[in-house]
Amino acid sequence: xxxxxxxxxxxxxxxxxxxxxxxxxxxxxxxxxxxxxxxxxxxxxxxxxxxxxxxxxxxxxxxxxxxxxxxxxxxxxxxxxxxxxxxxxxxxxxxxxxxxxxxxxxxxxxxxxxxxxxxxxxxxxxxxxxxxxxxxxxxxxxxxxxxxxxxxxxxxxxxxxxxxxxxxxxxxxxxxxxxxxxxxxxxxxxxxxxxxxxxxxxxxxxxxxxxxxxxxxxxxxxxxxxxxxxxxxxxxxxxxxxxxxxxxxxxxxxxxxxxxxxxxxxxxxxxxxxxxxxxxxxxxxxxxxxxxxxxxxxxxxxxxxxxxxxxxxxxxxxxxxxxxxxxxxxxxxxxxxxxxxxxxxxxxxxxxxxxxxxxxxxxxxxxxxxxxxxxxxxxxxxxxxxxxxxxxxxxxxxxxxxxxxxxxxxxxxxxxxxxxxxxxxxxxxxxxxxxxxxxxxxxxxxxxxxxxxxxxxxxxxxxxxxxxxxx
Amino acid sequence: xxxxxxxxxxxxxxxxxxxxxxxxxxxxxxxxxxxxxxxxxxxxxxxxxxxxxxxxxxxxxxxxxxxxxxxxxxxxxxxxxxxxxxxxxxxxxxxxxxxxxxxxxxxxxxxxxxxxxxxxxxxxxxxxxxxxxxxxxxxxxxxxxxxxxxxxxxxxxxxxxxxxxxxxxxxxxxxxxxxxxxxxxxxxxxxxxxxxxxxxxxxxxxxxxxxxxxxxxxxxxxxxxxxxxxxxxxxxxxxxxxxxxxxxxxxxxxxxxxxxxxxxxxxxxxxxxxxxxxxxxxxxxxxxxxxxxxxxxxxxxxxxxxxxxxxxxxxxxxxxxxxxxxxxxxxxxxxxxx
Numbered sequence: 141x142x143x144x145x146x147x148x149x150x151x152x153x154x155x156x157x158x159x160x161x162x163x164x165x166x167x168x169x170x171x172x173x174x175x176x177x178x179x180x181x182x183x184x185x186x187x188x189x190x191x192x193x194x195x196x197x198x199x200x201x202x203x204x205x206x207x208x209x210x211x212x213x214x215x216x217x218x219x220x221x222x223x224x225x226x227x228x229x230x231x232x233x234x235x236x237x238x239x240x241x242x243x244x245x246x247x248x249x250x251x252x253x254x255x256x257x258x259x260x261x262x263x264x265x266x267x268x269x270x271x272x273x274x275x276x277x278x279x280x281x282x283x284x285x286x287x288x289x290x291x292x293x294x295x296x297x298x299x300x301x302x303x304x305x306x307x308x309x310x311x312x313x314x315x316x317x318x319x320x321x322x323x324x325x326x327x328x329x330x331x332x333x334x335x336x337x338x339x340x341x342x343x344x345x346x347x348x349x350x351x352x353x354x355x356x357x358x359x360x361x362x363x364x365x366x367x368x369x370x371x372x373x374x375x376x377x378x379x380x381x382x383x384x385x386x387x388x389x390x391x392x393x394x395x396x397x398x399x400x401x402x403x404x405x406x407x408x409x410x411x412x413x414x415x416x417x418x419x420x421x422x423x424x425x426x427x428x429x430x431x432x433x434x435x436x437x438x439x440x441x442x443x444x445x446x447x448x449x450x451x452x453x454x455x456x457x458x459x460x461x462x463x464x465x466x467x468x469x470x471x472x473x474x475x476x477x478x479x480x481x482x483x484x485x486x487x488x489x490x491x492x493x494x495x496x497x498x499x500x501x502x503x504x505x506x507x508x509x510x511x512x513x514x515x516x517x518x519x520x521x522x523x524x525x526x527x528x529x530x531x532x533x534x535x536x537x538x539x540x541x542x543x544x545x546x547x548x549x550x551x552x553x554x555x556x557x558x559x560x561x562x563x564x565x566x567x568x569x570x571x572x573x574x575x576x577x578x579x580x581x582x583x584x585x586x587x588x589x590x591x592x593x594x595x596x597x598x599x600x601x602x603x604x605x606x607x608x609x610x611x
Numbered sequence: 612x613x614x615x616x617x618x619x620x621x622x623x624x625x626x627x628x629x630x631x632x633x634x635x636x637x638x639x640x641x642x643x644x645x646x647x648x649x650x651x652x653x654x655x656x657x658x659x660x661x662x663x664x665x666x667x668x669x670x671x672x673x674x675x676x677x678x679x680x681x682x683x684x685x686x687x688x689x690x691x692x693x694x695x696x697x698x699x700x701x702x703x704x705x706x707x708x709x710x711x712x713x714x715x716x717x718x719x720x721x722x723x724x725x726x727x728x729x730x731x732x733x734x735x736x737x738x739x740x741x742x743x744x745x746x747x748x749x750x751x752x753x754x755x756x757x758x759x760x761x762x763x764x765x766x767x768x769x770x771x772x773x774x775x776x777x778x779x780x781x782x783x784x785x786x787x788x789x790x791x792x793x794x795x796x797x798x799x800x801x802x803x804x805x806x807x808x809x810x811x812x813x814x815x816x817x818x819x820x821x822x823x824x825x826x827x828x829x830x831x832x833x834x835x836x837x838x839x840x841x842x843x844x845x846x847x848x849x850x851x852x853x854x855x856x857x858x859x860x861x862x863x864x865x866x867x868x869x870x871x872x873x874x875x876x877x878x879x880x881x882x883x884x885x886x887x888x889x890x891x892x893x894x895x896x897x898x899x900x901x902x903x904x905x906x907x908x909x910x911x912x913x914x915x916x917x918x919x920x921x922x923x924x925x926x927x928x929x930x931x932x933x934x935x936x937x938x939x940x941x942x943x944x945x946x947x948x949x
């Protein structure tokens with residue numbers, strides 16, 4: 141390779157890292173401006189929370205596959221949500237463990253002759269149950285078809301105009317539902333609203349609700365906290381103003397049922413069914429010129445257990461990356477479409493450049509610079525510039541997310557927590573981010589090879605049922 | 612190097628903010644404790660003497676006072692108002708109205724509303740048109756608290772026009788008044804909106820507030836909507852407000868409407884005010900193309916007073932449509948287990 145080509149490549153890699161981290165820093169800045177306004181306008185919310193009883197009722201859909209250790213506690217916590225009218229529909233997707241037996245025993249389920257309305261095609265329903273002790277709890281027992289299929293069965297059975305998809309292992313707060321429904325009240329053309337997902341490891345959970353916030357002992361979970369703040373909270377909230385949020389986490393999101401039915405429900409041929417649905421809704425509404433809004437609530441309202449083993453984390457990140465690739469590929473028409481608006485002209489290309497291609501270019505950049513260094517064809521200035529762009533900006537991005545957290549929610553109560561997270565914000569740039577990029581690349585390769593995959597293989601400990609403290 | 616310097620500066624900011632936050636909490640703790648004690652004594656009947664309100668504690672004081680005020684009823688509320696006035700809360704709240712900080716403006720609006728400050732009506736009226744729904748709704752609430760029924764023509768006008776005012780919030784606001792105060796104004800607003808046929812959605816929004824008023828006062832407006840409206844949403848909202856058995860003819864006529872939400876509300880209305888004479892109509896609705904209409908019709912049938920479970924089973928046995936019998940079986944099972 142000739143020297144000018146090497147120099148050009150070095151410059152391109154440096155520019156890419158600057159653009160990547162700079163893009164997220166910009167999103168953080170947008171988030172900050174919006175957050176200040178959001179928090180100021182919500183400043184009276186805690187004074188007198190009153191429901192009129194006319195809030196739109198919500199069907200909470202809980203797809204469950206081999207969730208015997210957590211399902212009972214999860215359902216019990218959801219039953220205690222503070223919201224005027226809601227129902228819980230648990231969909232047992234052909235679990236191989238005792239999920240169904242646990243539900244039958246814990247909630248005294250009885251078979252019920254329901255006039256099931258199959259608006260979205262799903263795998264066969266075996267039986268529908270109703271709880272003898274909880275009038276707003278139903279359970280659908282069906283053949284295994286994957287999470288998307290289970291959610292579709294739940295949508296078919298849902299009674300109410302809004303449905304909320306919740307992972308069976310999600311830990312909620314009592315006002316979670318009320319807060320995530322808020323955008324539907326304020327803007328009637330809202331079709332979807334997502335909640336912020338935080339990491340529950342290290343927190344105290346009692347009766348399925350978060351009692352005290354803490355930090356995990358596991359370094360891997362700790363690094364994920366910073367990552368969630370950086371990429372999944374402030375990185376997403378920045379898109380709200382542009383109505384260009386492309387990802388609503390499957391762990392907690394509310395949708396207008398009719399909009400989703402019209403779109404054909406969740407696709408069963410992707411592992412990223414939650415993101416795919418949101419991108420598809422953007423595409424359908426944008427391209428047909430209909431008014432709509434997809435919103436995102438920044439308040440911490442849903443907590444989930446993060447993987448603490450490298451094996452599980454690797455599998456999760458590869459799955460997420462594959463889901464992202466599938467979602468973008470399946471809705472490629474949105475990109476640069478003349479009616480695509482901000483989602484098609486800004487968010488979609490951003491996702492392709494920094495999320496889809498990110499792991500390829502990032503790893504190529506590291507490998508290229510390391511090779512150049514090994515054979516002595518990289519100047520000291522170029523090396524310093526690369527390290528600053530990749531690591532220096534990376535640290536700035538992680539620390540800025542922490543600063544935003546401190547300026548807004550300051551969820552972590554102790555000074556020790558903040559100091560630990562500050563350290564993690566620096567450390568995650570030396571190894572962790574690169575490792576995650578490698579796993580994401582693996583996900584991309586699986587997508588390219590079209591390897592078959594259904595339910596995620598995330599192993600839940602269900603620790604908070606046995607002990608109120610998560611590891 | 613700039614990125615690293617920025618990171619170091621931000622890290623320092625994080626730690627400084629946390630230290631400042633901790634210091635603020637330490638400073639506020641005794642203030643909160645002192646004021647809560649004063650509020651509690653005042654609510655229990657002690658004379659409303661207020662300790663000196665220090666400059667800088669104003670926002671905190673107003674938050675605490677409003678939180679207490681929103682949780683009280685009757686005389687205790689009045690005593691707390693006297694205490695707030697003695698502490699200068701009325702002047703402070705009025706000053707906050709012009710603050711550039713929206714938090715202060717909001718707490719100012721809430722305080723003046725809770726104080727029922729007679730001189731603040733004009734300021735609230737001006738804010739009902741505020742572009743931010745949170746501010747305009749709080750102002751409308753304060754206006755209703757200050758002026759009572761007199762505020763209704765203005766509030767209902769904006770309730771009809773502003774789609775960014777969520778209906779549950781408007782209902783909460785109107786429920787602060789007695790239905791006898793709301794009914795006449797709401798009926799008049801609905802009639803006015805129906806006459807201005809260029810904006811039928813306004814009549815629809817107002818009809819959806821029917822729960823805050825007396826059905827008998829709203830009846831002529833509901834009848835007019837059912838007789839003259841063409842839009843499905845307006846008809847559905849009017850059917851939802853139908854409460855008089857003498858108006859059942861409207862519901863009977865609309866069970867054949869092309870839009871399923873209208874047929875659905877017609878089934879609901881028959882359930883509320885219909886009689887056994889409507890059984891054939893409901894049986895026909897059991898075969899409706901919409902699942903929701905079938906289900907509500909089935910619920911209406913099984914809920915009819917005087918219709919036994921055996922009779923319901925006979926109706927089910929006579930159905931040749933599987934969807935109709937499924938709906939009836941589900942409704943009957945629900946009724947049995949209720």
